Amino acid sequence: MKQKNKIIGLCVFVFVCISTLFRWYVFEVDAKTNLILALISVIVLTTTIIFFEKLYAYFDKILPYDGGIVRRLILQIFITFIFLNILTQFIVYMAIHIFRIEKVDSLVHSEYTQLAQIAGYFTQLLGVMLMNVGHFTYYSLQKWRENALKASNLEKEKSQVQFDNLKNQLNPHFLFNSLTSLDSLIQENPPLARDFLQQLSKVFRYVLKSKEKGLVSLETELEFIKHYIGLLRTRFGESLQVKFSIAEEDLDLHITPVTLQILIENAIKHNVINENNPLIICVKSEGNMLVIENNIQRKKQVESSNGQGLINLRALYSFLSEKEIMISEQENIFVVKIPLI
Missing domain, CATH: 3.30.565.10 (Histidine kinase-like ATPase, C-terminal domain)
Known part of the structure; x- marks a missing residue:
């Protein structure tokens, strides 16, 4: 579990760094605003990951992967994407209307708004898909390890039963x-x-x-x-x-x-x-x-x-x-x- 959390933390850090550099290079966002947006990204990603973990655990109970991998992945991606969008809009709204961060407001209403929104949605969807694929890969690896261990134990038990049968009959x-x-x-x-x-x-x-x-x-x-x-x-x-x-x-x-x-x-x-x-x-x-x-x-x-x-x-x-x-x-x-x- 600790190793898993380290990997998630590293992914969040890399993602925030890349998005920060992207904003600075493409949209020429100043350092202070970029830092605020980076903080917003950390909050959004961390909250989304926590939400996804809860959703993942809930689906394990009502819709395990064994019952339909594609259906579950589609539902997880859709629900997580909607949650991420709502959370992002809420935090941006809080930054503009509650905390009165003018740099965020000017960025949102700049000439790059439409392009930035499309890029943002695409980035969010890509991030959500990668998160789901990552979790499914982790699940598959754990399942493979469990099955390999189970197969090994069954093979030992089978061999023991065979030996006892042949020895005693x-x-x-x-x-x-x-x-x-x-x-x-x-x-x-x-x-x-x-x-x-x-x-x-x-x-x-x-x-x-x-x-x-x-x-x-x-x-x-x-x-x-x-x-x-x-x-x-x-x-x-x-x-x-x-x-x-x-x-x-x-x-x-x-x-x-x-x-x-x-x-x-x-x-x-x-x-x-x-x-x-x-x-x-x-x-x-x-x-x-x-x-x-x-x-x-x-x-x-x-x-x-x-x-x-x-x-x-x-x-x-x-x-x-x-x-x-x-x-x-x-x-x-x-x-x-x-x-x-």
């Missing part, structure tokens, strides 16, 4: 269940155990590689999730069914890593899965959205659920897309729609 329960299944397979079916171990290594390799990526292609995510489902099928068999219906043109669109893993794990965590009650998950693309649906057969008690999975996922996508994640229930079907980027 393949939780100890999944690893424990996978190792238990692997132990059984080694004894009962060594070839299948080898295939299981290969898929497990691909799953963890994908997660490790994705830590450095904000987005991956939908095709890449689908390749990963099929390995992940292969591991789950070893545990659940035909009780877990995952169906895909993805349009070819959507495969090049992007998604944040392990999104599908989070949603599938969420469905498994909250629903009963057995031969009599198979969990059916459908993954399909609709326009620029990826839709994940599953039938609802809720568990009475859900272990190790803090309810943060979908919340964190929604927060992450709020940084990546203008579209929000949509979550709904439709006739015993749980639906999550993810924007494709």
Whole structure:
């Protein structure tokens, strides 16, 4: 604020000096009268700037720049110009009729009056326009700084959310269940155990590689999730069914890593899965959205659920897309729609 006031003060000083020199050189106004007119200019400019600051603050409340830059600037210029004219006429009238300053009176009624008035109006209009443009430039600069700081903070938060998601999703329960299944397979079916171990290594390799990526292609995510489902099928068999219906043109669109893993794990965590009650998950693309649906057969008690999975996922996508994640229930079907980027 102090720096801003210094700049305004400097502008007033420069403007008064230029106008004083102009009067002396063009109209040959004597030093005493020129000094009086310079004082009048200082009073007029200072009062106008104070008025403009009040007007600016008032318009910030009723007509912010976001609501229409051109309309606001035109109104500000018009109102400030009218105020400046009225104030100038009032001070000149006071100087002539109240304080009886004859030099001002003779200057006003001299042969240069009409030309001087036109030059004065033009100068006032130019000054008002420069003042408005200056304030708008200052506003834009402040807004840019705020947005840059906000973007920086959001980027940090996004990175933190991504890191936490990637770090926490393949939780100890999944690893424990996978190792238990692997132990059984080694004894009962060594070839299948080898295939299981290969898929497990691909799953963890994908997660490790994705830590450095904000987005991956939908095709890449689908390749990963099929390995992940292969591991789950070893545990659940035909009780877990995952169906895909993805349009070819959507495969090049992007998604944040392990999104599908989070949603599938969420469905498994909250629903009963057995031969009599198979969990059916459908993954399909609709326009620029990826839709994940599953039938609802809720568990009475859900272990190790803090309810943060979908919340964190929604927060992450709020940084990546203008579209929000949509979550709904439709006739015993749980639906999550993810924007494709």
